[in-house]
Amino acid sequence: MSSFHRTDWLAVASPIVTVLIVASGYVVSYMQEKGKNHAALQDIGKLTRTVEDIKTESAVLIEQLKATHELRFAAVDRRLQAHQEAFSRWRKLIANFHKEEIGSVAVECQAWWNDNALYLEPEVRNAFNRAYFAALDHRALLESGRGAGKDYKPIEGNMHLVLTLGDVIMRAVALPSLTEQETKTAGEK
Structure with a gap:
């Protein structure tokens, strides 16, 4: 090529x-x-x-x-009402704590608790139940604790269960405080 x-x-x-x-x-x-x-x-x-x-x-x-x-x-209204009723029953327990009527008051509390426990906050539900049983048992604990050298701690602990219920209920329904503006607005209405 x-x-x-x-x-x-x-x-x-x-x-x-x-x-x-x-x-x-x-x-x-x-x-x-x-x-x-x-x-x-x-x-x-x-x-x-x-x-x-x-x-x-x-x-x-x-x-x-x-x-x-x-x-x-x-159920907010019903729950608030149930807590108010629990508080009223607690006050009745305290008023009858050392009286003969404590048995019937405790039974009344138990019947109320059976009908309203689901509306209560869990902590209140448990504390209310313990309190009315403690109130019912208190007289027997007092009688067993009489005498020299007896241990009073069970009696004090039992009493504590009843007395602290009010604080538990109040904490459960504590509402936040009104602000200054909300107070002013409410006063204008």
Whole structure:
């Protein structure tokens, strides 16, 4: 082959090879971009599903909290009334603590507790129950504690169960104080 033909052949082949190289670069770049787009679509799909799952879980949780909140506030008046009645019965226990009537007062407290315990805060519910039983047992503890050298701690502990019930009830229903602005607004009405 002569140098002339090689030059013609190179002159024809060189632009074709150049076009093929450039075209293959574009094809490779296009395919890489296509692969990235496909991966991004898959990632977006996963992210979308994750976001939707979180939204669904959040909506369910919000509904549960809302239902609990509504239930809690639906009985606010009744709960406050139950705590007031518990306080009144506690005062009656204290007034009859060393009297013959303590048995009937304790039975009255137990009957009331059976009908109203679910409206009481858990701490009040337990303290009220312990207090009327302690009041009922107090006379027997006093009689067993008479005499020289007797241990008075059970009597004191029993008395403490009854006496502290009032504080437990008051803490359970303690309302926040009014701010100065709220006091002023209430006075204007």
